[in-house]
Structures are given as C-alpha cells and as structure tokens.
Amino acid sequence: MATITSTGIGSGLDVETIVSKLMSIERQPVVNLQTRATALEAKLSSYGKLQSNISTLKDAATKLNNPDIWGANLSTSSDATAVTAATSQSSVAGNYAVKVTQLASAQTISSTAYPANATTVGQGSLTIELGAWNATNTGFTPTAGKSAVTINIGAGEDSLTAARDKINSSGAGVVASVVTDSQGARLVLRSASTGASNGFRVSANETAPGPNGGAGLSALAYDPSNGVNTATLAQSAKSAMGTINGIAVVSETNSVANVIDGLTVNFAKVTLDATGAASEVNLTVGPDKEAIKKAITDFTTAYNALATFMKEQTKFVPKSGTTAATAGPLQGDSTAIGLQGQMRSLVSSSSTLGGSLTRFADIGLDPQADGTIKITTAKLDSALGKMGDLKKLFSGLDSADANNNGLTQKIRDLTDKVLSFDGSLNSKQTGLRDSINRNGKDQDAINLRLALVEKRMRTSYTSLDKSMASLSGLQSYVTQQFGGK
Structure with missing residues (x-):
C-alpha cells in the first residue's frame, strides 16, 4: 500500500x-x-x-x-594439369619423377544410326561379356569368374530408351546412352570401369527386324574376334601407364596407388615435351x-x-x-x-x-x-x-x-x-x-x-x-x- x-x-x-x-x-x-x-x-x-x-x-x-x-604432408607438382598426388599420414617425403605415357580409358562402342523417326530398335537379345582385348583387337579373353549377361528385348520394350534402360539395369558392366546426331539416333555402350581388363564384346540375336525392316539389335553387335564389327569402336579399353622414378607402373584407373607408401598419384594427361617425347613431371612430398x-x-x-x-x-x-x-x-x-x-x-x-x-x-x-x-x-x-x-x-x-x-x-x-x-x-x-x-x-x-x-x-x-x-x-x-x- x-x-x-x-x-x-x-x-x-x-x-x-x-x-x-x-x-x-x-x-x-x-x-x-x-x-x-x-x-x-x-x-x-x-x-x-x-x-x-x-x-x-x-x-x-x-x-x-x-x-x-x-x-x-603436402604434395606439389611441377605440372598440376598433368600429374597430382593425394597424401596421407603415412606418405614418405621425397621427390618423385613421373611420366605418363597413356591414360586409362573405358571401351566405348556406337551402334549404326537408327532413322530419326524410328520407334523401335528391333526385338531379340543382346549378350554382353566383359574381358580384355589384345593389342590388335583380334583376340578376347573373358574375365575369369564373370559370366556373360543376356538381355532380352521383346515387344513393348524395344524403343531406344527402353532398350537403353534394360541394358543399364542388367548389371552387365556397361553403361548405355542415346546420342542423336545429324544421321539419326544411336545407342552408345561404354564399359562401367576404365582399364584394359574392362573391355567387352556384344553379340545380337534378332527375332524381329529394326526400323523399316533394316538392322535391329545387330546394329550393336561388336566382336572382332569373330569377325563381327557392326557397331563402331569409338574408344578402346586401356590401362594407365607410365613411370615413377623410372619404375614402370600400370593401373586400371588414372589414380595410381600403392607404388609409393601413403601416396596416390593421379594422372590427368600424357606428359610430352615440345618434341612430342615423354617428359617428366616432378612431384615433391613434404610436411x-x-x-x-x-x-x-x-x-x-x-x-x-x-x-x-x-x-x-x-x-x-x-x-x-x-x-x-x-x-x-x-x-x-x-x-x-x-x-x-x-x-x-x-x-x-x-x-x-x-x-x-x-x-x-x-x-x-x-x-x-x-x-x-x-x-x-x-x-x-x-x-x-x-x-x-x-x-x-x-x-x-x-x-x-x-x-x-x-x-x-x-x-x-x-x-x-x-x-x-x-x-x-x-x-x-x-x-x-x-x-x-x-x-x-x-x-x-x-x-x-x-x-x-x-x-x-x-x-x-x-x-x-x-x-x-x-x-x-x-x-x-x-x-x-x-x-x-
């Protein structure tokens, strides 16, 4: 109050x-x-x-x-556009001379062109087998323990996109895509992984023809070892190759590991000097x-x-x-x-x-x-x-x-x-x-x-x-x- x-x-x-x-x-x-x-x-x-x-x-x-x-540790490269390295706690400090003579690549093939107005690619089956081609692409060695995969394409699933999707979901080890150019649409197959051991061959069994009665699934057939070259080889499967301090290295990918303790060397391009000869890139690894x-x-x-x-x-x-x-x-x-x-x-x-x-x-x-x-x-x-x-x-x-x-x-x-x-x-x-x-x-x-x-x-x-x-x-x-x- x-x-x-x-x-x-x-x-x-x-x-x-x-x-x-x-x-x-x-x-x-x-x-x-x-x-x-x-x-x-x-x-x-x-x-x-x-x-x-x-x-x-x-x-x-x-x-x-x-x-x-x-x-x-930190790595530095004399040409980071060609060679770099990823370090770890176990990396060994030092200087490393690296030559890159070949980059790893995935095999890529392209079918013949289907007409732009094509609604089907034909029916039947494709059999895809992984393995390695010899240097002239005339001999093929299948991957041990890996069976060929057969993909059946029937009525209602024989369009370009449907065939692409069936291939991609098959687990055959390749990636399919549709590419259109001035001549029409093509099915392009690329191995899922780089490296010489990740090549592939394709055989086709047609049960129904393709557009306008022409080539159907056989447009994707590729097996030079058996004289089949309907599809066009755009890129061979190759392993990365080079030298590190004079020691030859081969890798399925463009990342070379376990050659130097704790260091992964990444190849980005072939190293050449002004005359076109293989040249060295210097990697320095240190604290x-x-x-x-x-x-x-x-x-x-x-x-x-x-x-x-x-x-x-x-x-x-x-x-x-x-x-x-x-x-x-x-x-x-x-x-x-x-x-x-x-x-x-x-x-x-x-x-x-x-x-x-x-x-x-x-x-x-x-x-x-x-x-x-x-x-x-x-x-x-x-x-x-x-x-x-x-x-x-x-x-x-x-x-x-x-x-x-x-x-x-x-x-x-x-x-x-x-x-x-x-x-x-x-x-x-x-x-x-x-x-x-x-x-x-x-x-x-x-x-x-x-x-x-x-x-x-x-x-x-x-x-x-x-x-x-x-x-x-x-x-x-x-x-x-x-x-x-």
Whole structure:
C-alpha cells in the first residue's frame, strides 16, 4: 500500500524532507552493498570472458600438440594439369619423377544410326561379356569368374530408351546412352570401369527386324574376334601407364596407388615435351609447412588476446590532476594476477627436447614487455625447416621431467588445470556467485528493516507536527485572552 506523505499539517514542519534526509543516512549500508554488488558482477563477467579466452588458447595449443598436424604432408607438382598426388599420414617425403605415357580409358562402342523417326530398335537379345582385348583387337579373353549377361528385348520394350534402360539395369558392366546426331539416333555402350581388363564384346540375336525392316539389335553387335564389327569402336579399353622414378607402373584407373607408401598419384594427361617425347613431371612430398605455420600463428593470436585481456582487466591507473584513478575489475585479484604470471613464465620457459630450438624466441615468437608475443616471420620460416625439432619444442613429452615438456604441452597442461571442474576459474566464479547471492539477501534484509524504520519515523514526526500545531493554537488563545497582539 502506498505511503501518504505531507509537510506539517498545522505547524509547518517539513516532515517529508526530514524523513527523506534521515532515511538517506539509514540507507547508506544498502548503497554500499549495491556498490559492492556492481563490483562483484563486473568481476564475475570478467572471469567469464577470461575463461573463454583461456579455452580458445587451450584449443590452439591442443592443435599444436596433435600428431596429425605434424604428420600432415603436402604434395606439389611441377605440372598440376598433368600429374597430382593425394597424401596421407603415412606418405614418405621425397621427390618423385613421373611420366605418363597413356591414360586409362573405358571401351566405348556406337551402334549404326537408327532413322530419326524410328520407334523401335528391333526385338531379340543382346549378350554382353566383359574381358580384355589384345593389342590388335583380334583376340578376347573373358574375365575369369564373370559370366556373360543376356538381355532380352521383346515387344513393348524395344524403343531406344527402353532398350537403353534394360541394358543399364542388367548389371552387365556397361553403361548405355542415346546420342542423336545429324544421321539419326544411336545407342552408345561404354564399359562401367576404365582399364584394359574392362573391355567387352556384344553379340545380337534378332527375332524381329529394326526400323523399316533394316538392322535391329545387330546394329550393336561388336566382336572382332569373330569377325563381327557392326557397331563402331569409338574408344578402346586401356590401362594407365607410365613411370615413377623410372619404375614402370600400370593401373586400371588414372589414380595410381600403392607404388609409393601413403601416396596416390593421379594422372590427368600424357606428359610430352615440345618434341612430342615423354617428359617428366616432378612431384615433391613434404610436411605441410603452411598448415603448421597457420597453427602457430593462431596459437600466438589466441595467447595475445588472453594477455591483452588480462592486462586490461588487472590494470590500475593512478589519479592524474583532476582525473580520478581507475582500476580494472580484476585489479588486485590474486587468482587473475597469479594466472597472468604463470602464462608469462611459460612462454618464456625452455625445453631441451627441441635440440637447437629451446624456447619460443628461437623460432621468432618473441615475448614482449606488455606480455604479448611478436612473430618474426623470417625466423619462423627458418625454424619450419627444422620440422623434427620444432615439433618437439611445441609438443614433446619428457617422461622424467614434466617441466621440460614442449611449450604448448605445458600451456595445455596449465589450461586443463585452471579450466577443470575444481580448477581455479570455476572455484573463483562459484565464490563470486555465492557472494552476489549473499549480497542480495543482505540488501533484502536491510530494506525490510528500513521500511519499518521509515514507518516509525513518519509516525513520530507526524505526531510531533500535530503536537506543535496544538501548542501554537494554545499560544494564540492565551495571547488573545490577555489582550496580547
């Protein structure tokens, strides 16, 4: 219920002003608690942001501790239009001279043209058999364990598209399509896979003629080994051929695997020099230096963001002239200052595991006076030439002395510790939340007491006002009785 306030009813006593000023004094403990709550909230917010920055640093350090990034290889080609390579963790670093003398291809045959107005291709059956042709296409060796497939084409399924679909659904190992040119429509068959062993031959058995009484399914017959060449050979089945470091290689596809450990070499075109002779393409396989450099740069960025944030949050700027002193939310906070010191100590620490590279400064990561790290690119690029030592400097583990571990390994250990459930950051934030809750309860208790105090004050001063008004009236009466003015 709203409080009714007024100035003195009869005496002119300013009850409201008196009560208001007295209550402002009484409320000072609440004001102090509110000021304290604001500081606690700011500190809790800062710790939340600090936790986020440390998590980002932990992720960056973890990446540099992961063997995958150090084991990642990259291949470069002197002619990527002809030869490329896909690397893996097991790729062997080195230089490889590659010649491509032949690309893998699929056998392709085309039927004679059916008239443009043809509605059927004839009825009967096609028998398709997979195998390998000899160099002159006069001898055929069927694929062992693979039976020929017969496709029956009857009435109602003898259109070009229907015949195409029956072939494609037969599992014969070929792909059929319809191609139309100026002479009419053709059925084109292509082996489903490249390679010399994936050739095929086709025999036809007609039970009904084709369009206008002409050739029907026999237009697709192809078996030079038996003198049948009705269909036209557009492309022979061939395997990819070439050499890698002088060693002859043959592959059913244009991707050559298992010749070099962990490396798949991809052929895109035959390699020829200006005279038309086979020429070499140079493949270089080695560590992915750019990926590692980026990971180091990302780590430095994450560390600098943390260092800058902590400096800002813990700073104290003394009073200067009329400018009041200012302090960061974590100024004087022992947990934050302690963590700041630990981080600075770690980036300046050393490890003997990295051989000639013992500290960050050796690889161009130079600690600055403000707590950040400055990268000297030329020095870092030079260190990337010592990949084994660089890896150990960052991620090495010393089973006898953890203090000698790699530098990001030590930073990862520290971030794990402070971010853990019972780590210093969670403990600090839990304590701050508890303090904020207690502060709120203290404010509620004092405000409840102050409401009673204010009520008593208003009652007392209102009563005083009435008493003073009564005395003033009595004085006027007495004065009148005795003829006073």
